[in-house]
Amino acid sequence: GAGVSQTPSNKVTEKGKYVELRCDPISGHTALYWYRQSLGQGPEFLIYFQGTGAADDSGLPNDRFFAVRPEGSVSTLKIQRTERGDSAVYLCASSRNSGSSYNEQFFGPGTRLTVL
């Protein structure tokens, strides 16, 4: 596609529920990143994929958060037993190849998650 796409654009859920957020990166981009942005803050790194594997998941806040990228393209961020503190905008970004760290990251429009 022309850019990074994310679905849904908005998700409202109740505390304790499970949610999945999807990211479709730019075609051919091998590196994919998830970030979380709380109101009034800059995005915070969650996890980075190079191809199908999670090369760095050090930003995931706890074991309720998990992400996959089974075929090296689309990625899904999964949150179990959601809490009100999980409410934020979840941003996905992709870049051509993080092996060249000069490649900039292109961001999707994000998913606004609200946990009631």
Add this chain to the structure above:
Amino acid sequence: EDKVVQSPLSLVVHEGDTVTLNCSYEVTNFRSLLWYKQEKKAPTFLFMLTSSGIEKKSGRLSSILDKKELFSILNITATQTGDSAVYLCAGKNAGGTSYGKLTFGQGTILTVHP
């Protein structure tokens, strides 16, 4: 822990004014400094700076990096109402498993009044 700090946190100006946004960073295995503009949700890429002292320009926007002082500035001349946005700066890590990871500052909210 990597840290990026931006100042000011917010800025209100009138059309035609010139603004300077500041960014200081402490990033392990630093590779480059990036500036993004965020109007609604998706940050849009402005500049990536890797070398000290080389100014990058795009229209009314310009930016420069000082790797000795760990500092970058973003200048916007002859501001327009369409420049109103949050401006984010981010340090890019180039080491080990964190390759390409961005650490963002909290952003500067710029409001340009007609």
